[in-house]
Amino acid sequence: MSECPLHAPVSIPADGTPVRPSPELARWRAQGPAVPLRYRDGHEGLLITRYEEARAVLSDPRFSQQPQRMPDSHAALVERVPPGEVDEEIAEAARLSNILGCDGAAHLRLRRAITKRFSARSARSYIERVEEIVEAAFGGLLESGSPANLTRVYAEPISAQVHAFVLGIPEHLVERFTDVYVRGAPLQVQHDLLREAIAHRREHPGEDVITDLLASDLSAAEVLGMMHTLSMSGRDTVAYFIVTAMVALLSDRSQLEALAADPDRIPAAIEEIVRYGTMFLTVFPRTALDEVELGDRIIPAGTTVSVSAVSANRDERRWGSSADRLDVHRDAQGHLAFGDGAHMCVGQQVARVELAVALRRLITGLPTLRLVEAEQLTPQPLAHPVATYEAGSLVVGW
Ligand code: HEM
Numbered sequence: 001m002s003e004c005p006l007h008a009p010v011s012i013p014a015d016g017t018p019v020r021p022s023p024e025l026a027r028w029r030a031q032g033p034a035v036p037l038r039y040r041d042g043h044e045g046l047l048i049t050r051y052e053e054a055r056a057v058l059s060d061p062r063f064s065q066q067p068q069r070m071p072d073s074h075a076a077l078v079e080r081v082p083p084g085e086v087d088e089e090i091a092e093a094a095r096l097s098n099i100l101g102c103d104g105a106a107h108l109r110l111r112r113a114i115t116k117r118f119s120a121r122s123a124r125s126y127i128e129r130v131e132e133i134v135e136a137a138f139g140g141l142l143e144s145g146s147p148a149n150l151t152r153v154y155a156e157p158i159s160a161q162v163h164a165f166v167l168g169i170p171e172h173l174v175e176r177f178t179d180v181y182v183r184g185a186p187l188q189v190q191h192d193l194l195r196e197a198i199a200h201r202r203e204h205p206g207e208d209v210i211t212d213l214l215a216s217d218l219s220a221a222e223v224l225g226m227m228h229t230l231s232m233s234g235r236d237t238v239a240y241f242i243v244t245a246m247v248a249l250l251s252d253r254s255q256l257e258a259l260a261a262d263p264d265r266i267p268a269a270i271e272e273i274v275r276y277g278t279m280f281l282t283v284f285p286r287t288a289l290d291e292v293e294l295g296d297r298i299i300p301a302g303t304t305v306s307v308s309a310v311s312a313n314r315d316e317r318r319w320g321s322s323a324d325r326l327d328v329h330r331d332a333q334g335h336l337a338f339g340d341g342a343h344m345c346v347g348q349q350v351a352r353v354e355l356a357v358a359l360r361r362l363i364t365g366l367p368t369l370r371l372v373e374a375e376q377l378t379p380q381p382l383a384h385p386v387a388t389y390e391a392g393s394l395v396v397g398w
Pocket of ligand 1 (some may be wrong): 233
């Protein structure tokens with residue numbers, strides 16, 4: 001690698017919060033588009049910190065998602081299910097349906113099997129059901145009384161129930177689905193629940209992801225594995241953003257008031273909210289298959305590269321001197337909160353609809369809402385294996 005401005009490789013900084021990311025990131029951006037990064041298994045790669053270069057890496061097929069160099073990456077872990085902990089089909093399912101750990105035609109085949117129910121059009125068709133789910137959660141919040149833990153009473157139930165609805169988890173299994181995927185359970189228990197859901201949909205097809213998967217060319221093990229990946233991907237991401245948005249808005253009431261005065265702005269403001277509160281400090285690591293020229297540097301073949309979506313979304317070169325401010329009137333199109341390129345988030349359109357409905361109900365329904373305490377206001381351990389922030393508890397009063 002040429003002209004590396006830092007000698008010692010850095011580690012992912014743990015001193016930031018979603019609304020106030022580590023100052024190290026800005027320092028590294030000032031020095032160049034990338035810094036050497038020490039991964040947890042000891043090997044050295046690169047952390048991309050600037051927006052232009054981050055985007056270039058995410059959209060370049062010469063960066064592979066296969067977990068070649070990353071023994072402890074998520075992609076590798078997904079494929080290395082501990083022997084004896086699960087039955088054989090689950091181990092096979094994990095290996096075959098690892099959408100975040102494959103490239104090219106193999107990746108496209110998996111992705112095509114699931115995209116229909118996550119399109120912008122499908123997402124719009126869910127609005128009525130999402131509003132019902134949000135209304136019920138809002139009722140639950142009022143009933144629980146002030147102060148309340150918004151994460152547990154509002155954000156998590158909305159996220160889990162909308163997710164279950166889109167996937168096609170039958171009504172009688174939704175509560176268990178929420179339990180095993182939001183609160184956590186052994187892999188075998190999670191997969192056994194998914195098997196029940198899949199068996200039900202085989203008998204009772206619907207307009208949902210499971211029904212589409214059953215009609216696709218995916219094998220039974222691939223269907224099971226894909227359902228597990230999807231269940232994991234959507235279980236906490238939307239809840240995180242409901243919480244982060246409210247932490248940000250309640251910490252800067254001028255922005256909250258701007259949205260309260262003009263709630264029709266909320267859907268457009270979602271882009272800025274997810275830019276500002278980006279969850280993925282790093283997205284899933286890539287490996288350079290060839291030597292790649294990136295700006296003024298040469299990345300040798302075989303280098304592991306991680307893109308910091310948080311850093312790119314705060315890059316002053318792209319977002320100007322107010323990059324560190326939440327501005328609900330900003331045009332934040334092009335942010336990297338959902339990634340970019342071939343692996344860009346499948347669930348983003350559904351997430352946008354869900355966030356807009358959930359935030360609107362809170363902002364218009366509880367004008368006196370105030371922040372009592374939030375774990376997000378102080379640095380919390382990052383979720384592994386990719387470095388992501390977590391929702392944490394958010395206590396609000398009204
Ligand atoms: C606000 C909520 C969400 C955020 C911020 C988010 C973020 C992301 C990001 C950054 C990636 C790309 C990772 C990479 O390139 O390394 C991704 C991929 C993905 N997301 Fe999301 N996500 C969200 C919600 C969802 C939901 C609701 C689903 C639904 C199941 C979902 C399913 C997926 C899947 C399947 C992928 C892998 C796509 C592929 O490899 O082709 N996400 N997400």
